[in-house]
Amino acid sequence: MDYVERVLEELKQKNPNEPEFHQAATEILNGLRPVVERHPEYEKAALLERFVEPERVILFRVPWVDDKGGVHVNKGYRVQFNSAIGPYKGGLRFHPSVNLSIIKFLGLEQILKNSLTGLPIGGGKGGSDFDPKGKSDNEIMRFCQSFMTELYRHIGQDTDVPAGDIGVGGREIGFLFGQYKRIRDEHVGVLTGRGLSYGGSLARTEATGYGLVYMTAEALKCRGDSFEGKTVVISGSGNVAIYACEKAQSLGAKVVAMYDSNGYIYDKAGIKLDVVKRIKEVERARIKVYAERVEGAEYHEGCKGIWTIPCDIALPCATQNEIDGESAKALVANGVKYVGEGANMPTTLEGIEVFQNAGVVFLPAKAANAGGVATSALEMAQSSGRLFWTFEEVDAKLKNIMINIYHNMDDAAKEYGCEGNYVAGANIAGFKKVAEAMMAQGIV
Numbered sequence: 001m002d003y004v005e006r007v008l009e010e011l012k013q014k015n016p017n018e019p020e021f022h023q024a025a026t027e028i029l030n031g032l033r034p035v036v037e038r039h040p041e042y043e044k045a046a047l048l049e050r051f052v053e054p055e056r057v058i059l060f061r062v063p064w065v066d067d068k069g070g071v072h073v074n075k076g077y078r079v080q081f082n083s084a085i086g087p088y089k090g091g092l093r094f095h096p097s098v099n100l101s102i103i104k105f106l107g108l109e110q111i112l113k114n115s116l117t118g119l120p121i122g123g124g125k126g127g128s129d130f131d132p133k134g135k136s137d138n139e140i141m142r143f144c145q146s147f148m149t150e151l152y153r154h155i156g157q158d159t160d161v162p163a164g165d166i167g168v169g170g171r172e173i174g175f176l177f178g179q180y181k182r183i184r185d186e187h188v189g190v191l192t193g194r195g196l197s198y199g200g201s202l203a204r205t206e207a208t209g210y211g212l213v214y215m216t217a218e219a220l221k222c223r224g225d226s227f228e229g230k231t232v233v234i235s236g237s238g239n240v241a242i243y244a245c246e247k248a249q250s251l252g253a254k255v256v257a258m259y260d261s262n263g264y265i266y267d268k269a270g271i272k273l274d275v276v277k278r279i280k281e282v283e284r285a286r287i288k289v290y291a292e293r294v295e296g297a298e299y300h301e302g303c304k305g306i307w308t309i310p311c312d313i314a315l316p317c318a319t320q321n322e323i324d325g326e327s328a329k330a331l332v333a334n335g336v337k338y339v340g341e342g343a344n345m346p347t348t349l350e351g352i353e354v355f356q357n358a359g360v361v362f363l364p365a366k367a368a369n370a371g372g373v374a375t376s377a378l379e380m381a382q383s384s385g386r387l388f389w390t391f392e393e394v395d396a397k398l399k400n401i402m403i404n405i406y407h408n409m410d411d412a413a414k415e416y417g418c419e420g421n422y423v424a425g426a427n428i429a430g431f432k433k434v435a436e437a438m439m440a441q442g443i444v
């Protein structure tokens with residue numbers, strides 16, 4: 001049993017019932033094998049064992065009262081995974097599926113993603129099993145206030161800086177920030193994704209989706225191609241999906257399908273994004289409504305069918321494990337050439353293998369969706385410097401960062417003898433800096 005296998009074995013024994021965490025750790029550590037072989041000192045310092053163990057896990061009760069006076073209790077989580085290269089940074093997810101396994105997989109991914117951005121941010125993640133769907137604004141506010149009433153004591157602008165994720169957008173960040181400020185009496189950059197009137201950054205809302213498309217465009221460009229005239233399928237219809245669609249369309253692609261957790265829309269003529277934005281961002285309604293409003297568009301119940309639609313480029317932007325082996329095979333059979341992961345871990349290990357064996361250019365989440373957290377770090381820089389950059393400035397920095405990440409993972413894959421394997425390339429490129437910092441800081 002080699003070092004990587006031994007660490008994975010121990011991790012599964014010590015953390016039973018955490019399948020998503022096992023999956024992410026397996027993908028990451030297998031990619032790091034060539035690095036630990038080249039650096040035997042890492043094993044002596046138990047570097048991987050420390051890397052997969054969070055520095056701190058915070059679990060708390062979140063009681064709140066609904067509009068009718070009913071009392072509810074949810075679970076709150078913050079996993080402060082690794083602060084070797086900077087303060088913990090990573091989003092909060094509010095979704096009924098949230099549990100410790102999911103938060104830990106997201107936190108582990110976040111360490112390497114944040115390192116890949118080239119900015120000084122460590123890895124963390126948090127959230128709650130609270131379901132924001134169907135709740136009034138007042139209920140959301142009371143929940144966010146209760147959540148922050150515990151979380152505030154664990155975070156800070158130089159300690160841990162949370163942001164949004166599934167179920168946590170501008171509205172929730174506003175409520176969370178308001179409560180933090182009220183308790184601490186500090187107007188500081190303790191959360192990112194803030195509104196523009198209270199310290200937010202232009203282009204943060206667009207950043208993850210735009211960044212995903214910037215990276216995919218660079219991968220196309222390096223192969224003498226572009227988005228122009230390509231057919232694209234995007235899953236999800238939330239923050240990441242909407243702005244990936246916007247940027248892909250602006251580069252001349254035709255996006256034909258999107259979904260929410262109930263079903264998908266297929267519009268052969270090309271998705272009308274203004275209609276999607278109205279339904280999802282303004283009305284907070286279901287994507288199904290699109291087919292009632294746009295002639296020629298179809299709605300299909302269930303999500304999986306979206307991957308049977310022929311396309312050149314697939315951008316999964318909803319949630320983990322959306323594309324399994326079977327869906328990956330369907331995409332390949334229908335001619336997909338590029339897959340860029342907007343969501344975190346949307347492809348199963350089996351799905352990744354299918355894409356890689358078929359020669360599909362596969363851009364893994366920790367690299368492809370790093371634009372969001374990179375722009376969050378730019379928001380932190382603006383907050384600390386009391387600065388406010390223009391949209392164009394932030395967007396240009398974002399584009400630069402995404403192109404750099406692409407070439408860093410490409411170079412790392414080449415350097416370690418696995419050219420074109422961006423899963424390994426991203427893991428290696430992200431890990432190098434974290435490993436160096438952890439080694440320099442002693443056994444902590």
Ligand code: NDP
Pocket residue numbers: 164165166167168169208236237238239240241259260261262303317318319320342343344369370372373
């Ligand atoms: P949103 O809450 O804005 O949107 C999520 C979208 O995915 C919605 O359309 C939602 O549908 C759908 N969805 C959620 N769960 C499921 C499911 N189990 N099955 C099918 N569809 C589902 O979240 P974001 O767009 O912010 O996040 C999407 C992904 O991108 C996540 O994996 C997140 O971790 C990742 N990410 C986000 C970043 C950001 O900056 N926001 C940064 C980096 C990564 P419904 O409305 O029906 O729930």
